[in-house]
Amino acid sequence: MNHTHVTSVGGTKSHRIFLLLKDAILSGRLPPGRKLPGEIKLAEQHGVSRVTVRRAMEALRESGLVARKPGLGTVVLEQPLDATVMTASVSNLLPNMVKMSQASQVRLLEFSYVKPSESVREELGLGAGDRVQRSVRVRMADGKPFSYLVTHVPEYIALNYNEADLTNTPLFALLERSGVLVDHASQSISATLATHEIAEALGVSVGSPLISLTRVVYDEEGRGVEYLDALYRPDRYRIQIDLNRTGDEEARYWEPRTPDAERAPQAREMSPDEA
Amino acid sequence: MNHTHVTSVGGTKSHRIFLLLKDAILSGRLPPGRKLPGEIKLAEQHGVSRVTVRRAMEALRESGLVARKPGLGTVVLEQPLDATVMTASVSNLLPNMVKMSQASQVRLLEFSYVKPSESVREELGLGAGDRVQRSVRVRMADGKPFSYLVTHVPEYIALNYNEADLTNTPLFALLERSGVLVDHASQSISATLATHEIAEALGVSVGSPLISLTRVVYDEEGRGVEYLDALYRPDRYRIQIDLNRTGDEEARYWEPRTPDAERAPQAREMSPDEA
Structure with missing residues (x-):
């Protein structure tokens, strides 16, 4: 011992x-x-x-x-800024596209059709017998892993793409290509510890802190079309939220800052890390 | 050993x-x-x-x-939902006000005037000789600690309130009461481990995962008026982000969902946890 x-x-x-x-x-x-x-x-x-x-x-x-x-x-000591730190803005969910597109690779660790867990089944609004396509991917920038992505997609959608597609196309693009009309998403951010498996995949020590994000994406009819569990290395990824204080003097409140005009073209692309 | x-x-x-x-x-x-x-x-x-x-x-x-x-x-085993889990929506930064107002208390652990660190000084745009008011607070709900808040406010603003004010009024309200015209804020979310001191204050084991949030608040002239380092217990606090997929067919993108009409009255209050 x-x-x-x-x-x-x-x-x-x-x-x-x-x-x-x-x-x-x-x-x-x-x-x-x-x-x-x-x-x-x-x-x-x-x-x-x-x-x-x-x-x-x-x-x-x-x-x-x-x-x-x-x-x-x-x-x-002063730390040299890690050139591969990504920043995802909350309004566009967009890591720095320039850095990302230069050198982003995917390692597909798992691709299978399974019975979902109770919570995934409920979040996606599936029936008792429905299956999901489960994938586990590690996303890397400049060869360095920064995210560990576990996704669940209802079988009837997932049958439109295969393993190879998932290694070179963001899942989100595959969903839209499959005819899914994405309408809204709900996300929750938390923190967790790296377990053995994840530590190995992300190249960190067991017990290291990770940013944890859970996202459910819905189509125009309110059906769940994707359930994502993402884990990020905090030294290589940040979530950025900018807010404006608005309203009149009687009632002022915060509002997320929407992308600037110049940033909008970027915002219209989906991040390669996302989904 | x-x-x-x-x-x-x-x-x-x-x-x-x-x-x-x-x-x-x-x-x-x-x-x-x-x-x-x-x-x-x-x-x-x-x-x-x-x-x-x-x-x-x-x-x-x-x-x-x-x-x-x-x-x-x-x-x-199925876990009973912890009644004190707070959800902060990103559009209003607002933990559930009902729960919060029922039983939210503050423990003030530190209140002092100090020379800021280099990074705080830079973020707040202060001069070499300027001092800041530093406070450390633990926020509790139903007597259970859920956040550890370290704030830095430029001395010229902080002189408008005292220790007692900080234990019973959100810092943000104190800033506005001091005549500060808050304009926007920039936030970054990450994950970290509980060190000895923080573990004790939050009632968790050393090495437990914590959500970490850094926020800089600016006034209408772009001056930094508050620098916040917040740590949250992930079992008692979540950050919630809801998004809508908008735009036309040519260029669709994500946009944060703004508070509903019914939720707006809440959104206009500043969370007691915030700042």
């Missing part, structure tokens, strides 16, 4: 501390120049020995996240 | 497995009725002993998340 295994669920305790601090640095909560607490304080906070803390610090230094400054202690 | 400590960063390995599976169940990725992999498979996947897996299973059963079914193995 005490053997160590860096990519295992527990990892070593020092690896867990490394992950936590790395996450705090990459998310900006520990900004460049910030001094980290001392070894004794960190050991106390996390209920581990100083040796464990020291190993985590070593790993942070080796990763170029922190450096020891004489007379100051260990401080956070 | 090998002593165990349930709330420590590593926790025990069995606790980490417990956390991962609990997260998968609460997020719906392991739906009710789903059979968990066997002990041997889980032990292999996570590089731990079967004893470790067994302990994690025990903890899941004690938490009412799974049950052993004769002849079937261990299956996921």
Whole structure:
């Protein structure tokens, strides 16, 4: 039980501390120049020995996240901006198309026809015997995976495309090509931990934080035509929401900012990551 | 280094497995009725002993998340919907006002005037010598914490309110009361892990997943008037985004759904959680 295994669920305790601090640095909560607490304080906070803390610090230094400054202690270093961070604007659901189109690839991990789970069946409004086409894809930019997409599409729609289509065409385009009249979508954003399988597919440690998005797409008759479970690496993907404060003085409220005229041509394309 | 400590960063390995599976169940990725992999498979996947897996299973059963079914193995149980899950719609940034107003309290953990970090200073467009008012609040519903809010407001605005104001009035209302003409806001959503301090404040295990939201609010002259770092418990908070597919046949695109007429009165109030 005490053997160590860096990519295992527990990892070593020092690896867990490394992950936590790395996450705090990459998310900006520990900004460049910030001094980290001392070894004794960190050991106390996390209920581990100083040796464990020291190993985590070593790993942070080796990763170029922190450096020891004489007379100051260990401080956070400026991080080079990862060129492959995508930003999806909420009004167009559109990751930066320029970056995306340059080098976006798909790995299709699964393509099958299955009986849906109870919740997928309900969300899609399917009958007891209906089947769905389930696919699992990993989307990459510049060869680096950033999203893990599990989709469910009712069988009667999915029969219009095949495995090969799914590796080179966004599912959303396949739906519209199949004659589906997409009308609206409902999305919920949350956060989750990378499990073994997903960690491997996305190239992160087990237990790393992931952005989680669930989307149900409906056609003009209100039928569910796609159920998506998407997981994103937060270091390579962000969801951006811009709002305007509008209304009169009596009653002011927020409204999502719609795409600018210049951005509209982009907004009219569906993101290759989406669906 | 090998002593165990349930709330420590590593926790025990069995606790980490417990956390991962609990997260998968609460997020719906392991739906009710789903059979968990066997002990041997889980032990292999996570590089731990079967004893470790067994302990994690025990903890899941004690938490009412799974049950052993004769002849079937261990299956996921239906989860009672947590009555305190908030949903913030993206168009109004508004958690369910009914639930919120019934029982929303604030714990003010910090209130101070400080020199901002480089990134906060830049986002708010402040000068080198300018100070900000920094506050840390935990927002609770029915006595249960669901968000951890760190705000930075330029000193010249913040001097218009005090500590007591912040515990009983949303910061956003205080800004408008101070004469700030709020014009627009920019938000970014991500995911992160709970560190020691935040885990304690939100009542979760260290290393649990959290929704992370960064918001900068601007006035009519484009000056930054508030910088917010918010962390949300995903089991008690969701961000909801509804979209309509609009445009003509030549060029269709997504547009955020604006609040319905009936919902508009709510949308005009600022959420007590916000800012």
